[in-house]
Amino acid sequence: MEAKANGPKQEERRRTGIAGPTNPLVTPLLSDLYQFTMAYAYWKAGKHNERAVFDLYFRKNPFGGEYTVFAGLEECIRLIANFKFTAEEIAFIKTSLPKTCKDGFYNYLRGVDCSDVEVYAVSEGSVVFPKVPLLRVEGPIAIVQLLETSLLNLINYASLVATNAARHRFVAGKSKLLLEFGLRRAQGPDGGIGASKYSYLGGFDATSNVEAGRLFGIPLRGTHSHAFVSSFTSPDEIMDKSLQSRDGSSTCEDFVSLVQTWLSKIKWSHLLHGIFGETNQTELAAFTSYALAFPNNFLALVDTYDVMRSGIPNFCAVALALDDLGYKAAGIRLDSGDLAYLSCETRKFFRSIEKEFGVQDFGKMNITASNDLNEETVDALNKQGHEVDAFGIGTYLVTCYAQAALGCVFKLVEINNQPRIKLSEDFSKVSIPCKKRCYRLYGKEGYPLVDIMTGGNEPPPKVAERILCRHPFNESKRAYVVPQHVEELMKCFWPGSADKAREELPPLKEIRDCCIKQLEQMRPDHMRRLNPTPYKVSVSAKLYDFIHFLWLNEAPVGELE
Amino acid sequence: MEAKANGPKQEERRRTGIAGPTNPLVTPLLSDLYQFTMAYAYWKAGKHNERAVFDLYFRKNPFGGEYTVFAGLEECIRLIANFKFTAEEIAFIKTSLPKTCKDGFYNYLRGVDCSDVEVYAVSEGSVVFPKVPLLRVEGPIAIVQLLETSLLNLINYASLVATNAARHRFVAGKSKLLLEFGLRRAQGPDGGIGASKYSYLGGFDATSNVEAGRLFGIPLRGTHSHAFVSSFTSPDEIMDKSLQSRDGSSTCEDFVSLVQTWLSKIKWSHLLHGIFGETNQTELAAFTSYALAFPNNFLALVDTYDVMRSGIPNFCAVALALDDLGYKAAGIRLDSGDLAYLSCETRKFFRSIEKEFGVQDFGKMNITASNDLNEETVDALNKQGHEVDAFGIGTYLVTCYAQAALGCVFKLVEINNQPRIKLSEDFSKVSIPCKKRCYRLYGKEGYPLVDIMTGGNEPPPKVAERILCRHPFNESKRAYVVPQHVEELMKCFWPGSADKAREELPPLKEIRDCCIKQLEQMRPDHMRRLNPTPYKVSVSAKLYDFIHFLWLNEAPVGELE
Incomplete structure (x- = not known):
């Protein structure tokens, strides 16, 4: 049950100039056992080196939508570039397969x-559609x-x-800040790390992770959290009450009193009288205390007791005291x-403060909302009307x-x-044969019309x-298209041999930009x-004919008796 | 964007005799930024060493049920036992906090x-209920x-x-084999690894991972998969057709022909005539070919073309040929x-084969079913009647x-x-104060009656x-209980100082046994x-009074005008 020390192993694997997978647990053993039993059976039959082409694709867009954002390519290439079994891994495989398996197979695995292998793929961050290969x-x-x-x-x-992130961005609109807050509810540690990475790729602005x-x-x-608020008892416990003004020109010796003055x-005040x-x-x-620690970044969680009767007035008192010293508060959460x-x-309330005390832009103070938000709730908030500037989204985003x-x-x-074709009584499960x-x-x-x-x-x-x-699969559905622009979707990301050209793996920020643009x-x-x-996905006339020729060839003919 | 080389770092952290977390990505940085901003604010206010007690608990049982299985403790203790910031990590935190933060804080972090810290927890694998702390x-x-x-x-x-695994076991019954097949659909690499570990803990028998x-x-x-089947063209391509009998006494030189003989x-046969x-x-x-590779473990996926017209007769032909040589086939998937x-x-069909050819136990051949199974579908299969011996469950199990x-x-x-108490207008969100x-x-x-x-x-x-x-929270709900047995739920799993006694972390198999027993x-x-x-969760009369005293003290009094 030892944690795996991956340092040296990763090094050993790194012969290609491409780093290993982000998560050191991603090794050639992160696989189903049947891949190894099949590998053995191929090897035993002398078929293991037969040249095969596999397509990786999906059959249906998620979330009831008609588009999907392709992500995960870089981690795949990192795995492939460093794919090599260690002696320890081979020893483990040996204990997992029947004793009757020949030793020659393990010698073979040593050299794998x-x-x-060649990998052609759609660029990471692309908008993609069912049936079209993401990877070949x-x-x-x-x-x-x-x-x-x-x-x-x-x-x-x-x-x-x-x-999911792209869909949240779509409903929130371009002008809102989207923050991913899901780590604590994610499906394990790198469920959380993956969620942060790919939410950013899909259009989120930042993460808490x-x-x-x-x-x-x-x-x-x-x-800060509610616990931070309830860890205090009263302003009397604040020891160091002094705060230097933003420009350094003066020091307020009793910031706590300044806050109390503003609170009263x-x-x-005329405008706010009787509200609380x-x-x-x-x-x-x-x-x-939080403002004393972060005078330039004072953002307060205002719902520990009562938002309008306590949180907001308290926040404003502190924000106005900060303003006296030249600091601009960051906002509330x-x-x-009812958000x-x-x-x-x-x-x-913020606008009244701006008006009453003449504090410029106080009415535009940032309002962040969180608490079990998802696509539907953001949409519902939009319909009802709200003043939220930033959404913090966790559970429903990261767990999808x-x-x-x-x-x-x-x-x-x-x-x-x-x-080769894989048939099924369900048309949507029939695979599209050929290296395409x-x-x-x-x-x-300028819009994409169809993938072919x-x-x-x-x-x-x-x-x-x-x-x-x-x-x-539907012979009656066809259309002539005169394209104004033709884009080949799959590029070579892993040419196998080191002297062949391969696509670079762009930095995450670039992938994100490409995704947003697409x-x-x-x-x-x-x-x-x-x-x-639905966006249309099609095959050429020639490929159509070939699919149906193969289909008839493979499908069993029923017998009526 | 380098993958993290964790070997040496893990070593450095391991001063407690307890290994680090299974996933090297679990470090003190696997956290929300606000934990660091709060830590800074505590430190700035001189409050960072104040002794605090936190409860970790949930508010509602999942899946519409009335119980939950507690898991994840060992990984928590591994993290805690090795919790220490590296210089690189502190440098990163420094870049993530405002520049105004004092250097003293980073010196403080270095020593953290x-x-x-003391951790009391319920034993991993326990059946647990809402509101009762899992960890203190x-x-x-x-x-x-x-x-x-x-x-x-x-x-x-x-x-x-x-x-989720425990619920699947409950509906499948004790006698069925439950196999976790979810890695490919899990939420990231250790979403998959975690799913395999904790499904086993909750009562599954095996994994493909x-x-x-x-x-x-x-x-x-x-x-094997469908791809294995479609990678072949015809029996003619099998080169090495010989198979030694199980006891080594003879060799069948043409196993392919033996299979063909059985197929006809x-x-x-009288009983099966006309079925296919x-x-x-x-x-x-x-x-x-698969049987030649695994004569002792021949298990075939039979639905690539047509289960009853092709897969099952083909399987039986191979299984009977194996039987001639003393091997017992493992079954089908x-x-x-319609499973x-x-x-x-x-x-x-299997029973007819047993009857027709006198092959003992052929009728009892293992049948494994997979394909988007979940609690509901297994329940529906049970109600309809089925002959499945083993369920392979993936997506719905691992993604919950x-x-x-x-x-x-x-x-x-x-x-x-x-x-301290955290109030909320929603009773279920009010926290239960005190170190309990x-x-x-x-x-x-012998049944548990109530947690108190x-x-x-x-x-x-x-x-x-x-x-x-x-x-x-409900004053009218109360009951006298005369317990026949009293079990204290939380034990000390991390006493902080090395010379104090702490509970051992049992091996996974033991945790699983305890879970199944509970x-x-x-x-x-x-x-x-x-x-x-619902299982009853309660507080003592004394704690009840104290909660409500504190509640009244903290809650704001409204003003009617």
């Missing part, structure tokens, strides 16, 4: 790496099979949470209650409660240059040339929350 | 560890606050998935279609689709020996002595799926 992995069948589970694991959740900030350079946000001014009685002194002590109502009341999983699959589409090329065709208005898959050797679609796009480029009716229009 | 963490407030996020992260998902098998000694299971015997026509030869080749119908038809999160919270209940002791009281029939929390200095409930148990000990009406009876 991905130098003979080609190589010796046993090795590609050994990659299956880890690739699915690294892409499924990454893409799901990135899509410090480790994710360190690993990926994501901006960090956070203030607010209480007896005595505020909670525990809370006032906590706010004052609401973590319970629409409370944010509007708070905004009114609205969708169990993306459900990517990894299907054999060709072996030894022979196309995939294109996105753009229309006159063709056989590997077909000529690519050409700009301004009419091409027939067919639904892969999302904005989509035709709005594909993106709306209710009844979005 | 958990030698002055006592120590300097700044340090305990820094632990909050990681502890919640390590417990929330662990307990949720362990509870090789890394989890290696880390925790969980039994591994797995056979089955086809023309030509079976798929690709599939037959794959099965034959169904991964699509109730197909398992019953398969069982009939039926419940977003357990929702554990971490609340300050005492500081400097002063009890918690007991489970058992009745005459008392103040830290109250005498413990005594066997055969009447005690009043009160609902913490679940069996519960009164059945608490455990049923529909409308279970």
Whole structure:
């Protein structure tokens, strides 16, 4: 049960110039046992080096939507680039397989790496659609099979949470700040780290997760909790009461008294008179103390006792005292209650303060809301009207409660240059055979119109040339398209041999920018929350014919008696 | 963006004889930024060493049930035992906090560890209930606050998935084999590893996840996928056709022909005549090849083409050929279609084979079912009647689709020996103040009757002595109990100083056994799926009075005008 010391092992694996996976637990053993039993059976049958092509794709967009954000590619390439079994790992595999397995297999495993594997993939952060491969992995069948589970694991959740984040951004609007607060409720430590990374990729602005900030350079946000407030008893316990003014020109020796003075001014002000009685002194002590620690970044959680009768007046007293010394308070956070109502009341209070005391921009003070928010609640808040500037979103974002999983699959589409098809009585589960090329065709208005898959050797679609796009399984659904722009979707991210060109892995910020840009480029009716229009995914006429030829060939013919 | 080399760091941290967390990403930085801003504010106010007591608990049982399995404790203790900031980590925190923060704070962080922290906890694998603390963490407030996020992260998902597993076991029944197959759909790499670990803890028998098998000694299971089947073309491609008999006494030179012979015997048998026509030869080749690789462990996935017309006859032909050589086939797996119908038809077929060819126990052949199973579908299969011996459960188990999160919270209940309460307009969100002791009281029939929390200095409930148990918030709900057995729930798992006694961390298998035993000990009406009876959680009369005294003291008095 020892924690694994991964330092040296990671080093040993790193022969490709590409770092290992972020999580050291991602090793060639992060896989299903059946990949190893199959690898053995391939090896035993002398088939292990047969050249196979697998497509990784999903069948249905998540969250009832019509788009998906592709994420997780960098971690896949990191795994592939460093894919090598250690002696300890091979010894463990040996104990996990039947004793009858031949030793030659373990010798074979010792030499396994991905130098003979090729990976073509859609760029990370792309908007993607069902059936079109996200990854095409080609190589010796046993090795590609050994990659299956880890690739699915690294892409499924990454893409799901990135899509979830994009959907939250869509409903919140461009101008709001979106903060990911999910670490404590995430599905394990790197459920949390992955959520932070891929929420940022999908359009969030910042995270509370410090480790994710360190690993990926994501901006960090956070203030204080209810426990901080209730750890105080009264302002009397504040020992060091002095605060230097922002410009250093003077020092207020008793900031606590200054706050109390402001509190009574607010209480007896004409505009606010009678709105509140005595505020909670525990809370006032906590706010004052927090402001003394962070005079430039004073952001207070105002709902420990009563937002309008205690939290907001206390916050304003401290903020106005800070203002006297040249500091600008950062704002407040609401973590319970009716966020629409409370944010509007708070905004009114802030505006009254601005008016009554002539403090410029006090009415524009930042209001952050948190507390079990999700796509629906943000949408409901929008409909009702609110004054929230920033949303802190946790549980429902990171656990993707609205969708169990993306459900990517990894299907054999060709072996030894022979196309393979996986049939099913359910059309949506039939795989599209062949080593394919995939294109996105753009229309006159700059929107993507359709994705098209063709056989590997077909000529690519050409700009301004009419091409027939067919639904892969429905013979009546087809359309001619004259693309204004043609984009090939899959690029080579792992060419196997080191001397071949490969796409660079861009930094996270660049992937995020690309994602946001692509999302904005989509035709709005594909993106709306209710009844979005499906984006069309098609095959070329030639590939269509071939699929159906193969299908008839493979499907059993029934017998009526 | 370098992967973290954790080897040396883990070593440096390991001064307590307790290994670091399983996932090297679990460090003191796996936390929300606000823990650090609060720590700074405590330090700035000179409050950081004030002695605080926090309770970690949840408010509602998950999955609409009335019980929860507690899991994740060992990982928490591993974190606490090795909690120490590295210079690199402190440097990162410095870049994340405002520049105005004093350097003294970073010097303070350098010395932080958990030698002055005490952790009392319920044993891992226990059946637990809302409001009763799972962990009580006592120590300097700044340090305990820094632990909050990681502890919640390590417990929330662990307990949720362990509870989910226990619920699946309950509905499947004791006699079925439960296999966790969720790695590819889990929320990230250690979402998968955690799911495997805690599903096993909650009563599953095995996992497909090789890394989890290696880390925790969980039994591994797995056979082959559809890709394996479709990678073959025909039996002609099998080169090495020989198979030695199980006892080594003879060798069958052409196992492929032996299989073909059996296939035609089955086809023309009296009992099975007309059930199927030509079976798929690709599939037959794959099965034959797999049997040649694993003659002692032949388990075949039978639904690539058509279960009853191809998969089952092909499987039986290979299994009967193996039987000729003294091998016993392991069984089949169904991964699509109507599992109730197909398992019953398969069982009939197997029984006919047993009868027709006199192969003992062939009718009892293992049938494994997979394909998007969950608690509800297993329940529905039971109601309809099925012949499944083993369930492979993935997505819905590991992602806990039926419940977003357990929702554990971490609340300050005492500081400097002063009890603290967190109020809320929602009763269920009011915290129970004081450093408490918690007991489970058992009745005459051996069932647990009620959990009771008392103040830290109250005498413990005594066997055969009447005690009043009160609902913490509802004055009319109370009951006298005469316990036949009293169990103190929280034990010291981290005493801080090395010379004090602490509970051992038992091996996973022992935790699992304890969990299964406790679940069996519960009164059945608490455990049923529909409308279970809530298990009672109470406070002593003295604690009840104190809670309500404090409540009145803290709650603001409204003003009517």
